[in-house]
């Protein structure tokens with residue numbers, strides 16, 4: 534996806550605007566999978582054009598189903614858990630839209646200019662939780678930044694990485710998993726999506742994605758997590774939506790899939 538021309542408006546990555554456009558459209562449906570009343574403000578004509586004209590239908594459906602999958606994961610574990618960290622948060626509005634207990638602390642990490650833009654959009658909106666927005670390049674050391682904001686590594690955490698890992702190189706994903714695993718008490722939960730290697734070169738999006746993993750269960754296991762895979766198409770069906778068509782030329786393991794994982798003792 535092309536980067537945004539910035540024209541004096543707060544910088545929001547184009548990918549994050551497209552995600553917001555999909556969440557806004559989903560929120561308008563009578564049978565919506567979630568309601569994100571804040572998404573509309575990030576939507577630009579360019580983001581709508583990209584969503585409608587260039588994004589495959591399956592990928593629009595995928596993004597909506599993914600958001601609900603991760604909402605449900607959070608709802609399953611918070612409470613009892615009280616700490617959530619969203620990496621590559623973009624314009625994620627969960628701190629504002631989910632009915633979380635007010636003793637929850639939710640950390641959002643993204644690039645400095647994204648956090649700056651987000652703060653300007655949300656400055657007059659009261660979060661449901663103790664929200665901490667942190668400017669961090671996730672390819673650089675970020676552990677101290679989280680700890681400085683009060684993160685408690687001894688408390689189990691819910692980690693969310695929604696549409697993030699495929700934008701990092703394999704080496705950067707490994708570094709990220711190492712850092713978050715070092716910060717995760719046993720019984721921490723992780724929810725994310727990830728591509729297989731064959732998905733990186735899928736023609737319509739060639740050049741956007743940097744990494745995919747063909748043995749994701751072993752990858753998570755090597756950092757101390759017991760992971761399970763949810764096929765996005767199955768998740769769609771379980772939510773009352775149509776199954777996703779196979780992606781031409783991409784085996785099922787290459788397609789992006791959803792993961793949930795538990796940190797082992």
Ligand SMILES: C[S@@+](CC[C@H](N)C(=O)[O-])C[C@H]1O[C@@H](n2cnc3c(N)ncnc32)[C@H](O)[C@@H]1O
Pocket residue numbers: 546548549552553620621622623624625642643644647669670671672694695696697700
């Ligand atoms: C596709 S967007 C997804 C945003 C959000 N999770 C969502 O689903 O709407 C990817 C996000 O990852 C962030 N990101 C990518 N590389 C990053 C990095 N090195 N450090 C911090 N954030 C990064 C981008 O700024 C962007 O907000």
